[in-house]
Amino acid sequence: MCFFSSQVKEITRDIKQLDHAKRHLTTSITTLNHLHMLAGGVDSLEAMTRKRQYGEVANLLQGVVNVLEHFYKYMGITQIRQLSERVKAAQSELGTQILADFDEAFPSQGSKRPGGPSNVLRDACLVANVLDPRIKQEIIKKFIRQHLSEYLVLFQENQDAAWLDKIDRRYAWIKRQLVDYEEKYGRMFPEEWCMTERIAVEFCHISRVELAKVMRTRAREIEVKLLLFAIQRTTNFEGLLAKRFTGGTLTDKRPESPLEPTNPFLEDDPGEDVSYPELPKKPKPADNPFHGIISKCFEPHLYVYIESQDKNLGELINRFVADFRAQGPPKAGTEEGGAVLPSCADLFVYYKKCMVQCSQLSTGEPMIALTTIFQKFLREYAWKILSGNLPKSTSNSGGLTISSLLKEKEAPEAAKFTVDELCLICSILSTAEYCLATTQQLEEKLKEKVDKLLVERINLTGEMDTFSTVISNSIQLLVQDLDAACDPALTAMSKMPWQSVEHVGDQSPYVTSIIMHIKQNVPIIRDNLASTRKYFTQFCIKFTNAFIPKFINHLFRCKPVSMVGAEQLLLDTHSLKTVLLDLPSIGSQVLRKAPASYTKIVVKGMTRAEMILKVVMAPHEPPVVFVDNYIKLLADGNPETFQKILDMKGLKRSEQSSMLELFRQRLPTPPSGADGPSLSFSTPTPEQESSRIRKLEKLIKKRL
Structure with missing residues (x-):
């Protein structure tokens, strides 16, 4: 059993050694292949560079650079380091050679530009994409500079075409140049270089500087x-x-969407007349990345x-004043009566x-300066056109004279303001x-237009207060006029012998x-204020x-007043109360x-x-009983009134x-902390009133 186990271990060890050797052998073979490719690629790269075979170089150079990345950890080996240095030398030589080729093809001065694009230069651009x-x-810099060199000569500061009245010539020139570029060199540069846009952007930068320079020199002529x-x-040109362009080169970012194949510079701008406009015709596009790229200089x-x-605006206000004097105020009884003045x-x-x-x-800042001008003439309009034309009140009171009132005759005099004057007010x-x-809306719009950092400086509150004052003064004039017209009648009332009625x-x-x-x-005022209820x-x-x-x-x-006189005054008071309650709609069909x-x-x-008259009665x-009745009816703790x-x-x-x-004794005791008596209003019951008061109320009801 032990013998069998040892054999298994030996076999396993041998297999591991074979796997390790295989991996190293594979890596070695791959590295040797890469080394062979690198050595051959460097030789080919050097040969192609000398022959200016940029089309083949563009593809080969990228491959050589990629292969060289595998040998960075072997840079300690002399042969590898030498190959790396040869690649760098080839890249440097390519860069110098390509720049020289472009200098020769597009010289800054001297020989004329070639008639069409060069395939060699087109391939050279592909190589440049791989180089530093x-x-x-x-x-890009040299080509654009050479392409715009003529512009600097034609529109230099001392040339007649450089002034503002010939500014159209600048934009016509660049349109022709861009069309010429796309026809001759559009395919020479890679599309992602955005050369057309770069030329246009550089033209804008140059134009802004040159225009600023010429305007500083000739500022008095503007x-x-x-x-x-x-x-x-x-x-218009910025629009x-x-x-045509995305504006990607302005932020050194590649455009996210492809460029339009058409060229709008081939189209003439509609409405390019030579007359000087009062106002720009086209608004600024909200998302125009080119806005201000030139116009900032103005x-x-x-x-x-x-x-x-x-x-x-000063002339406009003066014209408003002259027109008002010539045409006069809006006429009563016409559609103009009480209407808003057209001048506003x-x-x-x-x-x-x-x-x-x-x-x-x-x-x-110009928007802030314009706002200040707006404020100035809003105030002038309020003073010269509105307040300045309000009728002046006079000391002569119209209405009835005291003698005519006492004789119970009506007088034909009208209120001191004529109908036309009321209409004007x-x-x-x-x-x-x-x-x-409208001023409030103007303030909101100005805040929308101005830079966010300047919003707090837009404030038309003072001007709005000025117009509010005009409104208050106008209402006060109307009130004073009607109030003054009633004065003779009230004076006559106080002079009448109420004791002998x-x-x-x-x-x-x-x-x-x-x-x-x-x-x-009132009907005249109501009709003329129909729009401002x-x-x-x-x-x-x-x-x-x-x-x-x-x-x-x-x-x-009115003193002294008899019982009958008080009854007559109470009847008169009730009549006035009825009229006053009906005042807003008096004389109206609606x-x-x-x-x-x-x-x-x-x-x-x-x-x-x-209540005063009822107490008198x-x-x-x-x-x-009299004092208590007074306190209940008037709820007035002031001894002077009593x-x-x-x-x-x-x-x-x-x-x-x-x-x-007795009045002071009968006043209710004020609550703790109160300054004076707190009297609640209480309407007397019929039982508390005298028979004469009940008789008067019946008389009033009968008359109604």
């Missing part, structure tokens, strides 16, 4: 139309490059454009064109609202006067907030419910006036003193 990358770069013409032609001179826009639309259309144009030229208000909304009749003449002015003004609501609210306190103040001036916020103001204010005996009520009732000073003392 610097050889390829040198070939006019805005000439500058815009040059920029338009340049951006043309984007259609940016330092865009101050000419900004100054031009400053001048143009013209202004923002021009702004939009300027913004789009400037964003094509630059999205940097509404038109200016609507225009200011349009400008406010013998019976309650129809509404008083002063109420008729107030209602007349409301019916005259919220501002009409603001007008109604502001007028009510101004009129009701003034009406209550004049009520307090019945529209007044806003809840407005109704609340009217109800609260006029109810207080009614109540008997002051017994005093405790004093005014006593004056209206015509009480003597001695009676008033005791009443005031």
Whole structure:
């Protein structure tokens, strides 16, 4: 058994030795074959190099280099090291020889260029792909430099063709050169070298430098139309490059998609007229890698454009002022009445064109400068066209005179603003609202166009506040006009002998006067603010907030007031309350419910006036009941208000003193920490009111 086991081990050992020997033998044979291939390849490479057989060299050289990689670990062997040095020498000789061949074929000066591509040079390019990358770069550099040498001569700074008005000639020249290149040399260079694009890119770099140089020298000759013409032609050319090329050479990356076989440079650009355009016709493509490659040189001179826009906008504002003076304000009773002034639309259309144009030229500091110009003329428009044309309020109050009111006669005078003036105020208000909304949109668009780092410098809040001020001033003028028209009537009310009124009749003449002015003004204002309903609501609210306190103040001036006089005043107050509640839709064929916020103001204010009169109508005996009734009806803990009520009732000073003392005693005790009495509003029950109050309410209901 042991004998059998030892035999197995010996056999296994022999097999392992044979396998090891076989592997070494195979490796040795493979290495010898590689060595034979390397030695033969180096000999062939040297021979082919001398004969300039670049087509065969291109394939052989790559194989020799690949085989040589297997011998890197044997570089200590003299023969292997010598072969490696011979390969390097062959590569160096090939590089020098190929560069010399290109120099001979495309000399910088002297002999003419050959008429067509050379097969030898085409194969040499394939060899250059295998050699040191610097050889390829040198070939490309020399060829492009030689190809563009004529351009530098034709368009050098002192030549007439170098100026901006001849800029089309530059782009026409390169188009011809690219067509010529593709016809003669398109197949000589490998496609992946992207030689056509490289020529175009180098042309762009040279043009940017040369144009910048000539513009610095002749800066005083640059006019805005000439500058815009040059920029338009340049951006058009950059757009043309984007259609033809991928821009891969701009980042030293190979294009991911194959180039189009057609050449758009063979096509003429549509619409290439020689007139100077006011605005560029074509917008910048969003994904154009060539945008700015030439046109960047114009940016330092865009101050000419900004100054031009400053001048143009100044002239535009002056024209708006002159047109307004010549044509006058919008006429009442026409479609123009209360409409937005057409000049503001013209202004923002021009702004939009300027913004789009400037964003094509630059999205940097020039956009900030243009924004400053925009701000300047937005303010000027608000001052000269809007605020400057608002009618001036006068001290003469229209409406009824006191004597005519006392005689219960109506006067024909209208409010101090004419219908045309009211229409103008509404038109200016609507225009200011349009400008406010459009300025906000303008700010958003400017922030979209400008560089991200400059977004924070775009701020038109001040200009929006200016238009808001115009709106507020316009509403205030409308309110003051109607409010002032009602003043004579309120004054007449306070001058009437309310103590001698013998019976309650129809509404008083002063109420008729107030209602007349409301019916005259409000429909005009509402119709002219139809497009800005919220501002009409603001007008109604502001007028009510101004009129009701003034009406209550004049009520307090009506003293003394008899019981019948108070009943007449209560009837008048109810009539005014009804009119005020209907104010937003008064005189309108379309019945529209007044806003809840407005109704609340009217109800609260006029109810207080009614409560004042109800307190005046109540008997002051017994005093405790009178004081408690006052506190419940008015919920006003101010002694001055109570004093005014006593004056209206015509009480003597001695009676008033005791009443005031009782009033202070009957006030509810304020809660801890409160500054004064907290009185809750409480509507009196019919049992608490006098018979005269109930009689008056029945009379009012009957009249309604």
